[in-house]
Amino acid sequence: MLRKNCSKCGKELDGKHPSLCKECAAKSAREWYEKHKNDPGRKERRAKYAKDYYERFPTEYWNDKVASRRRNRRLELRAKIYQLLGNKCALCSFADKRILEIDHIAGGGKQEIKTFRNKSWNSYLKYVLDSIKNREEKYRLLCPNCNKLEAWKRKHS
């Protein structure tokens, strides 16, 4: 027979635990941890478990994992930046995010990117995102056309 109520508090089951509700499951996990956190050798066993787990997969697997996590983070940061900048070209409202570019309103983009040369691209995106959140108004989105046109104007003015 399938048990449908929490064996501790009688509440209807709402989590993954087969016999406890979410609340009681979390509470019993907490109690277990408090009781056992100082067991001799627990840390070592955990470390060994983690090491064994790590060694079950080849290095490439972990490299891939790190790469994909980094990629997801990059896409996430980019999406947030684009959203805050309106998801469209600041000059002509062109809105295809695939080719919109982040423009430094006052110029100096190349210099700025240089200072991040030894850091990750993600840390640069994070820096841009923070600047936008702080309303520093340093960036805008431009479509490739407007970006080129602006560059032309700067050069010929």
Ligand SMILES: [Zn+2]
């Ligand atoms: Zn419960």
Ligand SMILES: [Zn+2]
């Ligand atoms: Zn444009």
